[in-house]
Amino acid sequence: MTDKPKFINNNGHKIILASGSPRRQELLKQMGFDFEINLKSIPEIYPEDLKGSEIALYLAKLKASPFLKSLQANEIVITADTVVWHQNRHLSKAADKEEAIAMLKSLSDSWHEVITAVCFSSLKQQKLVHEVTKVKFKKLSENEILHYVKNYQPFDKAGAYGIQEWLGLIGIEEIKGSYTNVVGLPTQSVYNCLSTLLTEE
Numbered sequence: 001m002t003d004k005p006k007f008i009n010n011n012g013h014k015i016i017l018a019s020g021s022p023r024r025q026e027l028l029k030q031m032g033f034d035f036e037i038n039l040k041s042i043p044e045i046y047p048e049d050l051k052g053s054e055i056a057l058y059l060a061k062l063k064a065s066p067f068l069k070s071l072q073a074n075e076i077v078i079t080a081d082t083v084v085w086h087q088n089r090h091l092s093k094a095a096d097k098e099e100a101i102a103m104l105k106s107l108s109d110s111w112h113e114v115i116t117a118v119c120f121s122s123l124k125q126q127k128l129v130h131e132v133t134k135v136k137f138k139k140l141s142e143n144e145i146l147h148y149v150k151n152y153q154p155f156d157k158a159g160a161y162g163i164q165e166w167l168g169l170i171g172i173e174e175i176k177g178s179y180t181n182v183v184g185l186p187t188q189s190v191y192n193c194l195s196t197l198l199t200e201e
Helices: 022-030 054-072 097-106 142-152 166-171 179-183 187-200
Strands: 012-018 075-086 090-093 111-121 128-136 172-176
Touching: 012 022, 012 111, 012 142, 054 111, 075 097, 075 187, 090 097, 097 128, 097 142, 111 179, 128 179, 142 166, 166 172, 166 179, 179 187
Parallel strands: 012 075
Antiparallel strands: 075 090, 075 111, 111 128, 128 172
């Protein structure tokens, strides 16, 4: 089966996705962009007074910093960060099984916000976009939570769950905003911004 024709033309640019997330990689691929993956680790530490979208924006920009000195004229680096914000608290990636269970118990039968910020860096400029999606879980049973954590081990995901996985399929009652934003990339915002950069640069 051949790939469908691409709508996007990189216009001589090299797009670099600085994310190890297979979900972000797949979403960018599905949008039709040609890109390379390049990972540079940096401690994800942010000022304690930041909240919600401020954290995501700060970290997305911070993740771009190791690339800035070596950027070439035709390169655009994409970095991103997803934050789960619940009851005025940042739920990051769970360190272990117990923390994942505690996070999911707190998310059960309540609304939370998923915020993804994306930073686009080139030699000429740096642009940031972000979206906020509100998500409502049903009242999750303890057995449902234990089954999910044991079998899916969601330790690489903010808030200890993936909306595209079993718990998302059976547990999410309502969503307000972009679904792909919860998966890890607000695709419409990314498409609009990156398409503009490819023609402007």
